[in-house]
Amino acid sequence: MTVKIGIPRGLWFYDYYPLWKTFYEELGAEVVLSNPTNKQILDTGVKNTVDEACLPVKIFHGHVFDLKDKVDYIFVPKMMSVYKREYICPKFCGLPEMVNHSIKDLPPLIDTEINFNKSRNSLKKTIYNFGSYVTKNPIKIKRAYEKALKEYEVYKSEIKEGSFPIDGQLNSKEKKQSDITIAVMGHSYNIYDKYGSMGLINKLKENGINIVTPEMMDYKVVNQHASTLEKKMFWSYGRKLLGTAMYLIEEKNIDGMVYLSSFGCGIDSIIVDLIERKARKKGRLPFLLITVDEHTGEAGVNTRLEAFTDMLEWRKRNEGNLSTHG
Ligand code: SF4
Known part of the structure; x- marks a missing residue:
């Protein structure tokens, strides 16, 4: 049998x-x-x-x-x-x-x-x-x-290469109408679970926004950046996320970063703070943190996401190199 x-x-x-x-x-x-x-x-x-x-x-x-x-x-x-x-x-x-x-x-x-x-x-x-x-x-x-x-x-x-074979997430090759690129950061089980993430990746893609995720990065490059930290990050997910963020901030090839975190996550309580500081100070990069638990309402997440992407589009059209975010 x-x-x-x-x-x-x-x-x-x-x-x-x-x-x-x-x-x-x-x-x-x-x-x-x-x-x-x-x-x-x-x-x-x-x-x-x-x-x-x-x-x-x-x-x-x-x-x-x-x-x-x-x-x-x-x-x-x-x-x-x-x-x-x-x-x-x-x-x-x-x-x-x-x-x-x-x-x-x-x-x-x-x-x-x-x-x-x-x-x-x-x-x-x-x-x-x-x-x-x-x-x-x-x-x-x-x-x-x-x-x-x-x-x-x-x-x-x-x-x-930008395809998400599991759970039917949209393939990034399908649409490319916007010139905005957002890094979607977070643990793989947060960002790729369609229901748990409230369709975050799909929502961005449906608006034609290009996305990058930590899994799309070259591991060697990510590790090189993570190894420049003063102290070794001994959590594997933490190392991957920090190395990815450091690389993307340095390369300046994204327009903003959205971090999806779970309420009460011990690792994220450190990682998110480190990444946000680096994004804001070093890269002057718009950063949005979305923290979810089982009570989070989708409408609130949608509103914040729309406001964030509108701001990025406005910034791209009008701002040039001047910062609108402090
Ligand atoms: S506490 Fe954080 S790192 Fe641990 S399983 Fe939960 S979300 Fe993942």
Whole structure:
């Protein structure tokens, strides 16, 4: 019988989904994806998570709930670190425990630890462990992982070219009527989740605005800029966001920056402040922070976004190099 593995559409999903989908399909499993985020998933997530959790963690719980009666296993790895000497947010590390304690009657979780701070040998064991839910054949697992890595590279280059293959976000090549370019900043699961982000990327694109996101950047360039910080940023998402912002501010090839953050995010409380200071002081770049939680109304977000893009268009038409923002 084919093993069914559920993959929740949240958190690391936007970064790694093609890798794990290919891996398990190559091993002969059926991969079942939770539905795109919607009101029901959000409400279920909110009901089944501790109040203190951030919105993306609540949404993740909603996706796990959505899969609970449809699959044999749910993929909820314990993500500690995906780069040497760096860490992911603590909420990623404790995710399997949080999910298991919050939602009753779950199928078993695939909760293998991913920790790139451990030795190469231990990483091999990690991959075997992930595969062993479907087969005990190490050669098959190795081949499936190699194939998955190739798919993952293709996915990354598609995003770099400005296409958003997951969740049907508009392809940036479709429209280019405006000469405004905005950097949409934030954790991947915030900016690419259509429902959670209130369609931020789509709204900008529908107005013909060109966008860039951290995932479109060259990793080497981002790392070079992040490495000039006085102290190493040891959170991987933080390093990527700061390096991207520093590069874009220096290059001066964007007209403004919109940062989408989740209320109560510990990492963003530091990163946003650092980026905003750099944007305003060094680049004199208009900066808009949108902070969301489950109570945020879309109308308010739309108004702020429209005012921001109107200001950028006015500035482009009339201002030349003079600043209108202090
Ligand atoms: S980095 Fe922030 S938004 Fe992401 S899971 Fe951690 S607290 Fe939540």
